[in-house]
Amino acid sequence: YFQLVAWKWNEQAAMPSFKKTETTSSKEKGVTIYYTAQCPFAVGILEELRKVAEAKGVPFHAYRLTTREAAQNAPVIWTTFGLFYQGEFITHEIMSANKFEKWLTELLTHQKPRQPQ
Template identity: 50%
Template structure:
C-alpha cells in the first residue's frame, strides 16, 4: 500500500481518518479540518495510508505545538495512529520513519511525543516508542511521560513546562479539549446531558490557541477530564462509559 501527504488544499477533498463515517461528528470533523489547515500554515504534516482507514501521523515543530513542552528544534508528534486490520503490518514504523527523515532534513535535534507510563487508550504504546529509540525524559503525574528520540547530544533535554495553568473548577466535571480530535469535541454535548441529568455541575474549556495550550492543566491538551479540581483521565468515552464513570467517581481514584 502507498502513503500520501495531505496538504492544506487537499483537506476538503480527502478524508482525514478520524471519525470515519460518523455523521454525528460532521461538525467536529469540519472543525478538525479548520484546525489542521491553520496548523499546516505553521508547519504541520499530515501523512496517512492511501486507504479509508485510521492509519496516519500528525507532526509539527515543537515551537508550534499545542502542548506545554520545552524542546526547541525538536519535532513534536501530535498523533500516531494505526488501528484495526492494519495493526501489525509495520505501518507505525513507516510513519515514524517518515517523521524522523523529515526532522533530520530540517536540521532538527530529535523528536518528542507524549505517551503514558503504560499502554493507555488514545496514547501511543511506550514499548513501541522505546523499541524505536525513544527514552523517557520527563514525567507529569499521574501517568504522562515525555518521550524523546535524540539524534545527537547537542540538543537540549526536552521537558514539560511548569507554567501557571489555566484554572480548573473546584466542583463538578471540568473538561479541557481542543478541535484536534473530532471525537473529543463531538462528545461534549452528550456528556454534558449525562452530567446535568445526574445533578453534577459540568464545565468545558475549549483551548483555541497555542498560548492557551501552553497553560493547559494537563499535558494532554486534546481531552482531559477533571472532577472537583482533580485530574481524572484523558480518555474520551461514550455516553454509557461516562455514566459508569460518574457512578463510580466518588469511590475511584485517578486513573493510573
C-alpha cells in the first residue's frame, strides 16, 4: 500500500523504484518484528510486546535494522516497524502493549491473522 511518487529533473535518468525483493514474509514462527531506531517508541515498546507474547506462549523475534543494506533487504518497505505473524505480514502500526495483547488474544482464539483494528 505504499506508492512511490517522483518528480524527475532529468528525463534520461532511470525511474526511481522500490527495490524488488523475493520475499515479503518472515521465516520465523510466531511474532516477528523488524524495526529501526528511527522512532524511539518502536524501540521502547518491544520488551512489553515480548512479555505479552511470551505470556501467551507465542514465540517472539525482534530484529533491529542498523545498516542501509539490512533495511534494503528487509521483507518490509517501511522499516521503522513491521510486524509479521507466522511469516505473514500483518501491519506497520506500532501497537501499545494493550492493543497488541487484544490483537494476539483474538488471533489465538480465531487462528487467522488479521490487521489490528
